[in-house]
Amino acid sequence: MRKSRWRVLVLAGATSAACAAAAITVSAWGAQGHRLVARVAENNLSTVARQNVRWLLDNATLADVSTWADQFDDGMRQTSSWHYVNIPRTASSYDRNRDCPRQPGVAAGSRADRWRDCVVDRILYNEERLADATLDRADRAIALKFLVHFVGDIHQPFHAMGEGRGGNDIDVSAFGSTNCSIGDGSLPCNLHGVWDSTLLSRRRMSDAQYLDLLADRIKERTLNTQAGGAPADWARESHALARAALVADGGAIDEAYYRAQIPIVEDRLALGGLRLAGLLNRVLTTPK
Numbered sequence: 001m002r003k004s005r006w007r008v009l010v011l012a013g014a015t016s017a018a019c020a021a022a023a024i025t026v027s028a029w030g031a032q033g034h035r036l037v038a039r040v041a042e043n044n045l046s047t048v049a050r051q052n053v054r055w056l057l058d059n060a061t062l063a064d065v066s067t068w069a070d071q072f073d074d075g076m077r078q079t080s081s082w083h084y085v086n087i088p089r090t091a092s093s094y095d096r097n098r099d100c101p102r103q104p105g106v107a108a109g110s111r112a113d114r115w116r117d118c119v120v121d122r123i124l125y126n127e128e129r130l131a132d133a134t135l136d137r138a139d140r141a142i143a144l145k146f147l148v149h150f151v152g153d154i155h156q157p158f159h160a161m162g163e164g165r166g167g168n169d170i171d172v173s174a175f176g177s178t179n180c181s182i183g184d185g186s187l188p189c190n191l192h193g194v195w196d197s198t199l200l201s202r203r204r205m206s207d208a209q210y211l212d213l214l215a216d217r218i219k220e221r222t223l224n225t226q227a228g229g230a231p232a233d234w235a236r237e238s239h240a241l242a243r244a245a246l247v248a249d250g251g252a253i254d255e256a257y258y259r260a261q262i263p264i265v266e267d268r269l270a271l272g273g274l275r276l277a278g279l280l281n282r283v284l285t286t287p288k
Helices: 005-009 031-042 047-056 119-131 137-154 191-201 207-220 231-245 255-283
Strands: 172-174 179-182 185-188 251-253
Touching (some): 031 137, 031 191, 031 207, 031 255, 047 137, 047 255, 119 137, 119 231, 119 255, 137 231, 172 191, 179 191, 191 251, 207 255, 231 255, 251 255
Parallel strands (some): 172 251
Antiparallel strands (some): 179 185
């Protein structure tokens, strides 16, 4: 998972970012962003999908498990690269062969090459596992937990951008400070972390307040009409938005940047939730 390096102090299971083998950590959206995606989805589930979610998660909510994948530690960090896709800044679109790496030791065209290690493929992989009624409940629950998180991840623009390891290597000042708060401390600001948390937290809203704002935004902008598409489409959207939101290393995130980009943040949270609901409504159709 390409987590902002701010979160190295918070999540022991965080993973290396972008194509690098270095162990700098990081995620898309902070905890509030992931909860909001999940809560928008919960508000748009069908009755049958809602029953299935409750059964699979033992009465936990999607919001309750929305950051589980950031804390998941598989011992080998095998799932690290499942949280993002490295589309080059200069690319015009997503190219699976270029942007979604094969698993280590897997030959091109082999049966094992069906699923690769980027968020686009891993949404599809976990969707298939969630839909497979021959799997036991625990395995399907894990697939659901990954999906809740990965659909959020792919809607954070800098999880589809290879430049500067998704903005982690682009140091910025944010609203006059080069240090950004995280928990009880602070770390140097970077562009990825600004998109994870700083822009969102500047609203200073509770989850309930923000959920009302997103519901209004969905209605006013008729975002339900944009709630379709496939993971590759969502990655292309995010990449285009990240290109537009890039700043140079050492750049400033100021009020003008905030005013320009906070509507994008909110659209992505809303669309992530609507698309997650659509996926679950399509897959979870057997009453429980």
